[in-house]
Every structure is written in structure tokens, then in C-alpha cells.
Amino acid sequence: MTDVGNATAQTSAVETSSTATAMNVTRADVCVIACAEAFRGNGAIVASPMSTVARLGALVARWTFEPDLLISDGEAQLLAEPVPLGSEPNAPKEGWLPFRDVFHVVNSGRRHVIMGATQIDRFGNQNISALGDWRQPKVQLLGARGAPGNTANHATSYWVNAHSTRVFVDKVDFASGVGTDRAAQAREVARHHHLPFVITDLAVLDLHGPGATMRLLSVHPGVAIDDVIRATGFPLALPDDDPAKVTTSREPSPTELAIINHLDPKGLRFHEVPRPEATT
């Protein structure tokens, strides 16, 4: 699905790297591209990103290699064209998608969501409901929202902007989004269950490790494999158990970077992934 795993992409990433450094590519931009890549090959489905970086990813994909993606304005209408963050209200629309129709799309399977996760475990179970004992939680979070239905119906990826052992836990306190182990126990979920990618500020992962567990696919430029392992609260699988097969996440091309800057002129993405000190 993505290019991060193949040799050609790796080479081209290195080539753009020198140009990119001159262009001042940030970690946030790499994350945007990783989110964009999550939608590669998706075609005419509703892309539902739940945060700034994931939204920019969907918009870049729609702008360039996935022109059939449908993206909402954040309310009840579908954007006719990808437009900069914040300009949605006055942008041209191509359709109406009020909340109840979103659930019809969910049930149809023609959707790929990138949700957040307060906790996520090695099987990709995601928690956005509560920390501690659900009956009287230590910390009440949002509630399950649409996570159970999303994971039972269509592609669900996750974007975690601060990869740490607090988020990547051995066992979630509550499974809002269904992971691979729980899906395997429910046939009607397993039929449609698909967790394509977990994207973080350090790396890109998937659920194709042994026993459908989390596996490290690529690290972002400047990140070591050990950094990711240390920030993860469970043993992380590597492709073929071989660190050499972990690639480097690709950087945006000059055109992609220009598109990202056009879509996010105010730099809202840096609220999720701060710029390094040197460039601020």
C-alpha cells in the first residue's frame, strides 16, 4: 500500500532529502506525508481524518495521487476541492453528508478514518473512553465515539502525535476501537476489520507482526529504531525480524511541501508536532 517499504521509494527519499533540507522540511511535514500515504489506493471513499496532521495528509492525497477521495468540510458538506485549513466554510461543495448519513457510509464500508488514540496496544486496540476502571474512571475521556463501529466496518488507521509508553501500552484500559485479537473473536467484525497503519511523530507501523501484532515499518528521518522501541510499552515486531528492513519514512517532494504550506499557511500542524528549536 505505501511506498515506505520498497527500495525505490527509499532511494528517492534520500535524493529529495538534500533538496528537502534546503527547503526546511520538518517532522510535521513527514508525518503529513505518512498520513497521505495511508490513503494511497483507496479511491472513491470518504477520508475522515480526526486531527490537523491527518487532515493535511488526506488533503495532500486528494490533491495529488488520490483524486477520488471525498473529504468533508468538518461539518455536514463534502468539499469539491481540497482547500486550506480554515477556509472550508466558503469553499465550493460537492455534496451533503450530515451526521446520520456518515453512519450509512460507515456501514457501507466506503470510508477510511484516521482516529487518535489515548492508549493503543500491540493488537491495535484503541482507547478514547476512559483511563482506569471504566465504572469510575481515574480520567474520563471522550467516550467510545464511533470507534467500535468504525473498526467493525471499514479501514481505521491511527495518528498519535506523541509516541510514548503512556500511549503505546501493554493493555488498553478500554477497547473503544477493536484490535486484531478482539476482531478475531467476532466473525462479523473480522469480515470487515482493517487497521492499515499507525502513524506517529516517530514512525509508521502496521499490524502485520506475528499474530497480527504491531510492527515497525519505517522511522522518520532523524529517528533511530531504538528511539521507537524505547517509546513503546510492548515488544515491537520488525519486518522479517530484521532491523535492516525498517526503512526511512519518505520526505515530501518540493511540490508536496509547497502544497502542505499552501494548505496550512498558519502552521497549525506544528501544534501537533512542534518544530525543532533550530527552525523556530
Add this chain to the structure above:
Amino acid sequence: MTEVPAPARPTDRTMTIEDVVGRLESGMTIGVGGWGSRRKPMALVRAIARSDLRDLTLVSYGGPDVGLLCATGQLRKVVYAFVSLDSIPLEPHFRAARQDGTVEAVEYDEGMFYWGLYAAANRLPFLPTRAGLGSSVMDVNPDLRTVTDPYAGGEFVAVPALTLDAAIVHTNRADKRGNAQFLGPDPYFDDLFLLAARHRFVTTERIVPTGDLLRDAAVQTVRINRTMVDGVVETPGGAHFTTCEPDYGRDETFQKHYAATARDAQAWADFRREFIDVDEATYQANVRALQGASA
């Protein structure tokens, strides 16, 4: 030559906020329209907050309706898929109530919640869905049952009907008869809440003559017809501080002020005195005064 009289008039269903509160009872299950901090019937929620109603169960795509009534201690139970103020992701009063263990919780997936309302609206005991299977929602709701597909044999969640004693929703326009119109981008689930309830109440920004509803709007905007409504109340600013597009957006400054009262007893007491323990007209005047002071 017999003269043809004018057609008889449908019932006038207008009432006051106090009339509506008078029709509610302690222990009732009440559905609240809107979504998060969007087009919530806040004037009615405020009226409930200053009434002696208690032990209520709220069924809501939750926002400050849930938070406010958690803060006043009038809720026994909340049925929700989320509770959020949108621009402030976590509803602080709901959070406090959950963490203090002062309110019972029934947590569903958003789509399950929709199915529960849809089942109740159609007078069905349940509707099947795959949403929820495999998730902890099944673990924390031990009463949820599954059902076997009689045709192909798969196992689905049988979401029970979310049958309501009463439903309250807020719309942009309505007429005296009880037809009601949304002018914003999303009808949310307001019509389903009304269809799922025994007692049905609509508050609205403005009551207009029936003929004016469609003067500048498409017929699809009159989502709520008068079979679905027992009472209609004109409450300008009745969704404040939540959104009521296109009439007004969210009052973010006020919402921040409300949110900040959650873990500060004195701030809550002040808020309560100024914005809850007053009638709706005084509330609106106090809001304007606050807006004037900060402008």
C-alpha cells in the same frame, strides 16, 4: 348557495418554557437533540436546571446539556457515545461527575446510539448492527444481547430501542402548529428523538406564520412535522452558548467561562447565581452584559 367556510385551524401548540418543565417529571428518561455543543435546547436545559426535577436519565449526543445537569446533580444516568464541547474536547462537568462516581453511565458507539433511537422511532424492540462487537462497549453493558441472522447465521448486536419519556430539541424556525425547520447544515437526529418519545417539545429561535417557513428555504428543511410535536416554545438565543447556524455561532468565550467552573466551587456558585438561577430573559440580559464587558 352555501358559502364555503375557511378550513378549520390545526391546534395551536405554543407554550412557555415553564409549561414544558411542568410536563416533565423526576425519574424520566429525556432525549436531547443537537450534537456535542451544537444546536442544543439550552433554554430548556437551563429551565430544568433551576427546577426541582431529579433522578433524570439523559439520552444525548452529549454536550453542555449533559455537563450542566451533571453539575446540578439532577442526573441519575447518562446514555451517550461521547460528551464533548467540540472546541473543548472533554466536557469538564461530565468528567468530574464520572470521576467522582456521581452519575451512572451507559456508553454506546455513536452508530449503536443512532440505531437505538431509530428502533424506538419505528416502535421496534431492537435493531441489529455489527458496531460494538468485539469492543469494551459489550463488556460494560452486560444487558446488551446479540441476535443471530436468521438468513445467513452471523451474530449481531441487538441494540435495544432507546425509548424516551420526553424529547427536547431546538430549531431555527417553527410555526404555532408544531412544524419545525432547521436552517443550518445538519438536522442532527432531532426528528428521531421526537419520534422516539412520548412527550415531544421543540424550542425555536422564531415562530413564524406557516406560509413563511418556505419563503426562503427548501421544503426539505422542515424536517419536523406536527405529528411529532406536543409543544413549541419561542426562545430567541435558546441554543446559547452552543451553535445555532445560521442564526448564530458558538459563544466560545462564554463556553470557556462555563468550562472553567468545573473544578472551582466558588466559580460554579457564581455561574449558577448569574446564569442558571435566573429566568431566561435575565439569562440573555446577563449574557449580553458579559459580552458588552468583554467587547
